[in-house]
Amino acid sequence: MARLARGELFHPLEIAVMHCINRCVRRCFLCGEDPATGRNYEHRKVWLEERLKFLAGQFGIDVLAFAIMSNHFHLVLRNRPDVVAQWSDREVARRWLMLCPMRKTPDGSPAEPTEPELNSICHVPGRLAEIRLRLSDISWFMRMISETIARRANAEDETNGRFWQGRFKAVKLCDEAAILACTVYVDLNPIRAGLADSPETSDFTSVQRRFESLPKVSQAGTNNTERRQVVRTDAWLSPIDLQEAQRAPAPQVSRRGHRASDKGFLPLSTWEYLELVEWTGRQVVRGKSQIPAHLPPLLARLGIAAEDWLPLAQNFGKLFHRVAGSTPSLARMMSVKARRYRRGQAQLLGQSASR
Secondary structure (H helix, E strand, O other): OOOHHHHOOOOOOOOOEEEEEEHHHHHHOOOOOOOOOEEEEOHHHHHHHHHHHHHHOOEEEEEEEEOOOOEEEEEEEEHHEEEEEOOHHHHHHHHHHHHHOOEEEOOOOOOOOHHHHHHHHOOOHHHHHHHHHHOOHHHHHHHHHHHHHHHHHHHHOOOOOOOOOOEEEEEEEEHHHHHHHHHHHHHHHHHHHOOOOOHHHOOOOOHHHHHHHHHHOOOOOOEEEEEEOOOOOOOOOOOOEEOOHHHHHOOOOOOOOOEEOOOEOOOOOOOHHHHHHHHHHHHHOOOOOOOOOOOHHHHHHHHOOOHHHHHHHHHHHHHOOOOOOOHHHHHHHHHHOOOOOOOHHHOOOOOOOOO
């Protein structure tokens, strides 16, 4: 049976959540350890994630979840025409010229558009309307990730031809139950494939990025929070928590520009979602791997005392300023940065943090 036309499944002017999958040609391991040739292409997973991060900051499309495997990748995407509608004509032109630059910097990155380049789009209404539509089109998002990786991989292998098996597969997620089930499924891909034992060790997944951005407490047994440099590895991903106030239709354009919007997608906190992923990963599924039964509980693996977690999560904004982390991780950071932060210095030295 022929697949539905993309226009019958979703339209760039209608908000939709889609599960998108693309596979390497003949399902070859062209993004991992290739058993046929013995070559290692793991670095291409880095290419894919870096490209995803870049596109998330330019398109009006939220990345809810992702998993990059050795011969395919999964994405859960939500297009945001309501966000794109809030962008000025100049902003639309700027974003498109970052995606399809007329000039590049010496390192190959897109050069910031000049005024004449912006005007070449802003002063052509038909072209501008077309580009505005493309910036909320999931097909264009998938095209710009798949084509870029294929060209780069073919250049590396000094070959040509297909890199991806065909057009990407897309499944529309019509309610919160479907979205929840799909994002958990995507985040558990490496565990079910036997490539990782836990969500936090599942490389190149959204769940790992969310774990990396969790607040940490001292492993020395004190209640004092410690600080590491705040560089959230999940900043480009859509937040999980769909708060009640956010349920009303509102674009919630991203304030920092790492992603399309700051609107969540599930009636769960990040912690509740991670607990659900953990619980699901421990369930036995015939023919699939699961989180080993001997693995300690989630909080124990993260080095967090149960009684410390709730006040830490509730007061995160008040407690953290620039850095947060355990004594060893903070010490490592300080040795690299070769400088001190006045706030948090007492914790680093193991002293009282009363303020």
